[in-house]
Amino acid sequence: MREVDVAIIGAGSAGLTAFSEVNRVTENVVIIEAGVGGTTCARVGCMPSKVMIQVAEDFHRREYLATEGIMGAEHLRLDIPAAMAHVRKMRDRFVASVMGGTVARAGDRYIRGKARFCGMNILDVDGQKIKAGKVILATGSRPFVPEGWERLPVPVYTSDTLFEQEDFPASLAVMGTGVIGLELGQALARMGVEVTAFGRSGRVAGITDPELNTSAVTAYSREFPLRFSRDIRVEPIAGASKVRIVWPEGSVEVDGILAAQGRRPNLDDLGLEPLDIPRDEHGIPLFDPQTMQVGDLPLFIAGDVTGSLPVLHEASDEGRIAGYNAVNSVQRFRRKTPLLVVFTDPNVMQVGQTYQQLRDAGTPFEVGQVSFEGQGRSLVMGRNCGLLRVYGHRDSGALLGAEMMGPAGEHIAHELAWAMERGLDVFEMIRLPFYHPVVEEGLRTALRELAARVDRRKARWELSFA
Amino acid sequence: MREVDVAIIGAGSAGLTAFSEVNRVTENVVIIEAGVGGTTCARVGCMPSKVMIQVAEDFHRREYLATEGIMGAEHLRLDIPAAMAHVRKMRDRFVASVMGGTVARAGDRYIRGKARFCGMNILDVDGQKIKAGKVILATGSRPFVPEGWERLPVPVYTSDTLFEQEDFPASLAVMGTGVIGLELGQALARMGVEVTAFGRSGRVAGITDPELNTSAVTAYSREFPLRFSRDIRVEPIAGASKVRIVWPEGSVEVDGILAAQGRRPNLDDLGLEPLDIPRDEHGIPLFDPQTMQVGDLPLFIAGDVTGSLPVLHEASDEGRIAGYNAVNSVQRFRRKTPLLVVFTDPNVMQVGQTYQQLRDAGTPFEVGQVSFEGQGRSLVMGRNCGLLRVYGHRDSGALLGAEMMGPAGEHIAHELAWAMERGLDVFEMIRLPFYHPVVEEGLRTALRELAARVDRRKARWELSFA
Incomplete structure (x- = not known):
């Protein structure tokens, strides 16, 4: 042996x-x-x-x-x-x-x-x-693929098989609006597939902040329909290579399914x-x-x-x-600030504690936010869509978390996660150098709002005495 | 009064x-x-x-x-x-x-x-x-526009007048390869103008790091010729609405000039x-x-x-x-970490002390670098061009500065400037969370190299004990 x-x-x-x-x-x-x-x-x-x-x-x-x-x-x-x-x-x-x-x-x-x-x-x-x-x-x-879907008269893809395809059916139901469902659903829709996405919870891309989720659903719905229901049925259509997806308010016939209901x-x-x-x-x-x-x-x-x-x-x-x-002898390690990036367009990101976690824990927190609709750099790029919400402790201004849909989300996510990892509070963060014109100025707008909510007097200081 | x-x-x-x-x-x-x-x-x-x-x-x-x-x-x-x-x-x-x-x-x-x-x-x-x-x-x-250029038989633009133009001449000499010359020269070339850029020093976009400058000149030269000489003359052509730009090795006739020799x-x-x-x-x-x-x-x-x-x-x-x-009574303020972003494609950026400043000051420093040619996220985006060089103190690993040409430079610049503003050393920076696949992983490659040059044993720790 x-x-x-x-x-x-x-x-x-x-x-x-x-x-x-x-x-x-x-x-x-x-x-x-x-x-x-x-x-x-x-x-x-x-x-x-x-x-x-x-x-x-x-x-x-x-x-x-x-x-x-x-x-x-x-x-x-x-x-x-x-x-x-x-x-x-x-x-x-x-x-x-x-x-x-x-x-x-x-x-x-x-x-x-x-x-x-x-x-x-x-x-x-x-x-x-x-x-x-x-x-x-x-x-x-x-x-995860639900039991019995292998007998449906249409192809059922997962992320394991999707990239092996030479071509896609004309229409696809994307089952699941989490990270993978939204990333691939949007990509398929943009590639010309008629996508309908289905979710149970009404949440997309793992977002827990209700206000942000509403914005995100609105934004992505401009590209493909999102249907939310706890009662979604997949019905084979007799004699056709199609299935009908039925939810309480309607139904749609599709040529294939992308299963994205989790792993x-x-x-x-x-x-x-x-x-x-x-x-x-x-x-x-x-x-x-x-x-x-x-x-x-x-x-x-x-x-x-x-x-x-x-x-x-x-x-x-x-x-x-x-x-x-x-x-080695077993050591306890410090785990890093949570960091999730969803590569939809605009990106979605979450860092630190989610809105839901903060609510569930009863943490007293304030929110600073910015819409990217009118943000300078985002306008210049023609990518002025999105919302960033930053959460800070109500008393100390400690940065607790953030959720965002918006341009350059993958970078803003790192900036916020690194600030949290280093224990910065919002007052320290607004004193960092921000170039112009950059998406980071949108982040600063949200931080300024958060800072003012926590302590208006302290929020005034974006420069430090030497 | x-x-x-x-x-x-x-x-x-x-x-x-x-x-x-x-x-x-x-x-x-x-x-x-x-x-x-x-x-x-x-x-x-x-x-x-x-x-x-x-x-x-x-x-x-x-x-x-x-x-x-x-x-x-x-x-x-x-x-x-x-x-x-x-x-x-x-x-x-x-x-x-x-x-x-x-x-x-x-x-x-x-x-x-x-x-x-x-x-x-x-x-x-x-x-x-x-x-x-x-x-x-x-x-x-x-x-700045050199004396006498107002009498040239071709339009002489500056950034003050360029954006007022309805159209551009077929060919333009961009005089100056600094930030403005390179940004606008590249944009004009991409818009179809036959651009030739002229510089005196051989440096582009304010880069002071010789290795990076060589990379940058090579990269931008793929799009339009860059000519460097201390002896560049602008000669009117008799009877033509053109001028001839003459340098020791050659000459070119152009229909207009963009003056970008500074302010x-x-x-x-x-x-x-x-x-x-x-x-x-x-x-x-x-x-x-x-x-x-x-x-x-x-x-x-x-x-x-x-x-x-x-x-x-x-x-x-x-x-x-x-x-x-x-x-108020006069106070001394702390000035922020220097931060420059050049919005060429790829971006150029400088943060903290430049290579030249570090050399001039005799600061003992090490360099960690990454090429973006093979960097995962950059490859995915089809933007895998560039080089990042990060400078850290030879003894302490304190982050001193960085110069870069590469994708997402405007964001990497903020990340590095913020780390420097907060006094992080390279060992602290490699312990931050890095998502995948992101351009920031390229930054981490450079940081890892820098860390290993400063202290190989310490560079091993990308996690901290709790």
């Missing part, structure tokens, strides 16, 4: 980072991958979706060109097979980069196979037994059941997010399998923490 | 901010504007140039579209008169916003006229005498000469940049007339400092 210090199950973003971290202490580590490898991010997640979004955005821009005196945009057309070939070409480059990095360095410590627990420290990988001092579970997640952790068929592992109601092992250890077992967990927000930088941090703690 | 507490000469960005600041303490203040008003920024600077750049960038994007499967870009053409009408329409909106703001609130305290000093505290405004307790000089600057402070005809004001070799009153006071006189100065970098946020800060000190 092969004996290793650490066995990592899953060679995705979390597993690979864990591998690098473990490798600093011991080379006697294996990483076991049941799939083709290449990470969810590079193969079916962040990267191909961002390329498709870029194509869609560049194509969509044609609607603004005449305003600028650029004529002939009516001749632009999207060759979807060419666009998707471009998406896959870029994706292949990113996957190759993953496979050529840590995977290549792992050499024969990278094992292709399906791992199952035969005991807390013993894994069976397609018949080969491996005894591991510690195990890191980093098996990721997969898109499920890959915990099946791992042989976890016989082991004495404390698990939550979804079957996810209970762990400490600051150590990534499961109870006090020789078992660590990292990445999307934890059921937390499936974003790469958190998966990496978790892999690093799990990897460190698997080969 | 009208007596006021404060008279402000010049209703540009600096003067208007000074007015607001003074107005907090006394309403007995006048602001005197010799021109049409509306600020250099809104009327002939930041705003119209950014709109023109946006048009040019959107038009230029057509060259990438086929890569993405967007076909028919060969049918796009730029209607320059329509584009320039768009530029002016946006500009008018920004000018109206300026005039409707502080100017409107000033009411009859806004005086249209030419102010001249008749004594340290007495101004003559077109015959009307005003006695002022304090005077704030905020007369701005104007483009001169508006100090003429102010009656300053008889007053006992200490001035530098350019005639600019000597002042303390932390108080904006001229010597210990009842005279303050703010904005572009100071001869410092003509950027709005500094002009505003200076106006605010001058305004405060004109009506």
Whole structure:
């Protein structure tokens, strides 16, 4: 039986980072991958979706060109097979980069196979037994598809299969208005697919701030209809390669479905059941997010399998923490300021605590906001759509969180997250240098409003005495 | 004789901010504007140039579209008169916003006229005498045009006149490769004008880092030729509406010139000469940049007339400092981390100390850098061109400055300037949260390299113990 210090199950973003971290202490580590490898991010997640979004955005821009005196945009057309070939070409480059990095360095410590627990420290990988001092579970997640949809007479895509398509049906129902549904739904609509998006909660892109959500629904509805109901049915149409999506107020016939109702952790068929592992109601092992250890077992967990927000930088941090703690005395790590970017156009972003979290916790907070409708730089770019709401503590002005839909959201998100990570309050933030004309001046407008709500006298000082 | 507490000469960005600041303490203040008003920024600077750049960038994007499967870009053409009408329409909106703001609130305290000093505290405004307790000089600057160019047989534009044009000549020599020359030169080239840019120093866009400058010259040269020489002559061509620009290695005939060789402070005809004001070799009153006071006189100065970098946020800060000190006991203010953004594509930016300043001061520093050629997010956007160089103190890793040409430079500039403003070192900065896939990950690559050069052991820690 092969004996290793650490066995990592899953060679995705979390597993690979864990591998690098473990490798600093011991080379006697294996990483076991049941799939083709290449990470969810590079193969079916962040990267191909961002390329498709870029194509869609560049194509969509044609609607603004005449305003600028650029004529002939009516001749632009999207060759979807060419666009998707471009998406896959870029994706292949990113996957190759993953496979050529840590995977290549792992050499024969990278094992292709399906791992199952035969005991807390013993894994069976397609018949080969491996005894591991510690195990890191980093098996990721997969898109959820409702039972029975495989029998529908239309293609049902997920983010796992969408980027493999040569072409798309004329019409698609996007089931789910979360991050993935909204990103891909908007991109598909811009690429010319007749998209109808369906959500249960009425919330889009993970936004929790009701005012922002209303703005976002209005903005995205200009491009494709969004239907919200807790009672949405998918009905096959007899004798047709279509389905009818029915909600209380109406129905629509579509040629295909994109299932974007969330993801499920890959915990099946791992042989976890016989082991004495404390698990939550979804079957996810209970762990400490600051150590990534499961109870006090020789078992660590990292990445999307934890059921937390499936974003790469958190998966990496978790892999690093799990990897460190698997080969050192267990330390508690400081987790970073939450940061989520949705690459719709305009971007959506959330940093720090969400509006809902602040409300639920009863935290006394004030809101400063800015609309991007009249914001200088946004107007100049012809991207003057959106709303930013920044939350600060009512007494101290400490920055607590922000939610936004707007231009350059991916950058504003970093600026706010970094300010929060460093513990800045709103009065310190309005004293930072802001160039002109930049979208950041919109951020400053929101910060100024927040500052004035917290302490009008203090809000006056945007310069400091030497 | 009208007596006021404060008279402000010049209703540009600096003067208007000074007015607001003074107005907090006394309403007995006048602001005197010799021109049409509306600020250099809104009327002939930041705003119209950014709109023109946006048009040019959107038009230029057509060259990438086929890569993405967007076909028919060969049918796009730029209607320059329509584009320039768009530029002016946006500009008018920004000018109206300026005039409707502080100017409107000033009411009859806004005086249209030419102010001249008749004594340290007495101004003559077109015959009307005003006695002022304090005077704030905020007369701005104007483009420099070499003597005699008004007699050339071709139009000689400056940023003051360019945006008024209905159309452009087929070919233009852009004289000067600084910020304005490069921004407008690239935009004009992208709009279809045959641009040749001429510089003396070999430096572009104010870049001082030789390695970055080489990259930038290479990048921009792909779009239009850049010629560098200390011996560039402009020769009229007999009987033709053209001039020949001659440099040692060659010559080119052009239909017009854009003069972008810098700006001169508006100090003429102010009656300053008889007053006992200490001035530098350019005639600019000597002042303390932390108080904006001229010597210990009842005279303050703010904005572009100071001869410092003509950027709005500094002009505003200076106006605010001058305004405060004109009506309070004089305080020294902390000036903010230097921040310059050049809106070329890719952006150029400088924050903190420049490479040249660090070299001149003999500061021991290390450089961390990243090329954007292979940077993930930049590749996805099809904007993978550029180089970022970050300077940190060799011993402490304190962030000292950065220069960059690259995508999202306007945002990366803020992120770095804010980190410097808050005194972060490189080790603290690599521990901030970075989303994926974002241009900020390129910044992190440069920071990681810098951190490793300063202290390899410390550079390893991108997470903190709780």
